Amino acid sequence: MVATSRRLDTSNFQERAADGIRQMIITGELEPGQPLSEVSLAETFGISRTPIREALKQLQIEGLVEIRPRVGTFVAVPTRRELNELFEMKQLLEGGAARLMAARGEVPELTAMKENIREADAAVAAGDVERYGELVHEFHEILVAGADNGKLAAHYRLLMNQLAYRRLVKTSLARPGRSLESEREHHTVLELIIAKDGIGAENFMRRHVQASHQALMSQLDT
Known part of the structure; x- marks a missing residue:
C-alpha cells in the first residue's frame, strides 16, 4: 500500500508539473528556445526533480519541449x-x-x-x-x-x-x-x-x- 501511495504521489506531482509548465509555455512566460532547468523547475513547483523530468518527457511528446541529449532541455521552437x-x-x-x-x-x-x-x-x-x-x-x-x-x-x-x-x-x-x-x-x-x-x-x-x-x-x- 505504501509503494502504491508513493507511485500515486509521483504521478500527481508529474501531472501538476506538466500542467504548470505547459501553461507557462502557452502563455509565453517561458519563451521559445528558452532553456529549462530541472533544478529551477523543481524549486518552482516545490517537488523533486524526478516528476519534473517525467513531466518534461511528456511535454516533449506533446511537441512543447525539446530534449537534446547531453545538451539540455528547451522550449520547442516550431519551424x-x-x-x-x-x-x-x-x-x-x-x-x-x-x-x-x-x-x-x-x-x-x-x-x-x-x-x-x-x-x-x-x-x-x-x-x-x-x-x-x-x-x-x-x-x-x-x-x-x-x-x-x-x-x-x-x-x-x-x-x-x-x-x-x-x-x-x-x-x-x-x-x-x-x-x-x-x-x-x-x-x-x-x-x-x-x-x-x-x-x-x-x-x-x-x-x-x-x-x-x-x-x-x-x-x-x-
Whole structure:
C-alpha cells in the first residue's frame, strides 16, 4: 500500500508539473528556445526533480519541449514548416467545428458566441488589443465546444498546445488593421452558423484561419 501511495504521489506531482509548465509555455512566460532547468523547475513547483523530468518527457511528446541529449532541455521552437502544417490542421478542425455547430441550432454556445462578439466589438473600438486577443482565444474555444464532438475537441486541444496559440494571437494581431479584419470575420462566421449554413460556415472559418496564419507569418518576417 505504501509503494502504491508513493507511485500515486509521483504521478500527481508529474501531472501538476506538466500542467504548470505547459501553461507557462502557452502563455509565453517561458519563451521559445528558452532553456529549462530541472533544478529551477523543481524549486518552482516545490517537488523533486524526478516528476519534473517525467513531466518534461511528456511535454516533449506533446511537441512543447525539446530534449537534446547531453545538451539540455528547451522550449520547442516550431519551424516554419511545422507552423504551416499546424495551421493547415487548424483550418480542418475549426472548419469542421463550424459546420457541426451550425447543425445544432440554438445551443448555449451560440449565446456565448454572441456575447463574445459583443465584447470583442467593444475591445476593438477601444483599441484594446490585449483584451481582444483574449476574446479571440475564447471565440475559438466556444466554437469547438459548440461542435459537441469529444474527439475533435481532444485533437484541437493538443494542436493549440503545440501552437502555443495565445502567444501567436498576440503576434498576428500586431499587424496593423488585423484586429478589425479578424472581428469582421468572426461576425461572418456567427451569421453563417445562425443561418445553419454548415458548408458556408466551414468554408469561411477555414478562410479566417488562413488569414490569421498569413498575418502571423507576415509579422514573423518583419
